Amino acid sequence: MSPATSPQTLYDKLWTSHVVSEDRDENGDTTALIYIDRQMLHEVSSPQGFEGLRARGLAVRRADTQLAVADHAVPTRHRDQPIADPLAREQVALLERNTTATGLRYIPLNDGRHGIVHVIGPEQGFTLPGITLVCGDSHTSTHGAFGALAFGIGASEVECVLATQTLRQRRARNLRVRVSGTLAAGVTAKDVILAVIGRLGASGAVGHTLEFCGDTIEAMTMAERMTVCNMSIEAGARSGLIAPDERTYAWLEGRPMAPRGAQWEQALDYWRTLHSDADATFDRSLDIDAATLAPQVTWGTSPDQVLAIDGRVPDPAAAPDEAAARKIARALDYMGLSAGTALQDVAIDHVFIGSCTNSRIEDLRAAAAQLQGRRKAAHVKALVVPGSAQVARQAEVEGLERLFTAAGFEWRAPACSLCVAMNDDRLLPGERCASTSNRNFEGRQGVGARTHLMSPAMAAESAIAGYLADPRTEA
């Protein structure tokens, strides 16, 4: 059999089609210089790269492949006024200056296309199947939902892409995650990915690219697929992939930056080849029975510390070894939880619905549907931060904004907000948040703040209960 006809995974195809030059070392590992088709830039991980480029006297190699937007340090209130925090104001202004000076596309804060990088890339049709896409942000794996090889990089690599349009990368191994069966009512894409992370562990997929497949994934909307791929990095995988299909193409067609006319047809012909061949070999695989999944919630300080909502806080004494016991004990100490507590007895102070994981229109619809006209618990402070101006407009058209505000939620302007707590949306020490974001790390939502990750439906139900709550529970 010739190499050209040997079966390939989707990742193999994406990798092979972007190799500029390849080396194999004595351990059998392959590294290659790979071509980068698209880069998204934001205010946190790009200024150092622009500075480096200036110091080297280099130009941006292909300005047309770059798209910049500020999202991390951007406030979610008073967007008609200058940013109050002088450092954040300067950081955003610097992105604008850098992109203007180099002739890159920049979407300003009050533009109708503004939003979180990983929400607007797909919205604008900047994200396409078959491409390599990078961003100085670990949740770049989101774009893998379109069959793009997309991964987060550091600021030095951002500079390298600006200057050379390439990166040297080690070829990853293939890990197939096959999800089969029908999700029960109240169980969502977020619950699927949290369960996958729980099975793999926070470092379980280091060195691998995840490919999500199976009928459960095929039945998912693009928003759900983005939620799944978004959190690949929380299992250690830089990229998550889903093969593009008719749903992908229908979603992309007509988007502002997607190809048109004859080029659209030509692209479709190519995109239809982007799937793992039937007999392709995966280095590892994990099978998940979707029908058995319950809504998931994290109890600790790592996304793999996750349980079904009807579970209880684990006991370090029951851990398999000393290292595992230490990890649990450290998490319980930070989270202010005692072993054996029922998760639904954990009272919350805040609810956050937003982030590149769960801020799309489908997420807001799910949360609003869960509210069913009920009001949040009096002591809970609840925020909804749409992922983009486009999502916000659509939600307003559908009346979701009014549903949320009637339920006592604050309706904010698009940004990363409480997922990274770089702006003024921050929790106080000891405060506990039911959050649709992607990281429950120590201090992630503010110094000493405690985060429980969950789906939009569970976050809405928790807002009403004032406790971590099961979205399947009828009010």
Add this chain to the structure above:
Amino acid sequence: MQPFTTLHSVAAPMPDADIDTDIIFPGRFLVLTQKAGLGPYAFYEKRFDDQGRERPDFVLHRPRWRNAAILVAGANFGCGSSREQAPWALADLGLRCIIAPGFGEIFQANCLNNGLLPIRLAAPEHARVMAAAQAGQVLTVDLAASTITLADGGLIRFDIAERARQALLEGRDEIERIRQDAGPAITAFEVQQRQRQPWLYAAD
């Protein structure tokens, strides 16, 4: 980039697993746009109390390890966010080498791009190095030989990708390297890709 050849230093032990880059460099300091001088923010919550006073029990504040250039960390060190502020801050503290059973992949790449050597060791070797670190021993890391020498003369070999090893030894800059070596290959790739996938060049 400062070349990395050999290093003799005490090694600070930090055995907890999953020390993520939010712990290494808390998010609220990400509004700083410079690369230099970020050491004061490294491990901020672990190092300082809410009054900004040093926590004396933090490993790098204990007299024995205050000047450590090596950190012996737990599993999955540097997982999470891609923020390169994490290795910049660690390097600014004077660290040159981190030894762990495994690393967050983006963090590992970021270390290599900043002359910081990440060494991955299997559990038994990692345990030996951790014990030596806890005992306050001076370790010798020799990148050319790919070895760690313990105070008792014990020798531990480590694996590192050859290209990364050469780049560290020479303090070589990746962007310069690519520009020198691959310019024509990149252009040739673009010519071919433009023919096969013209829609990727439509905005030119």
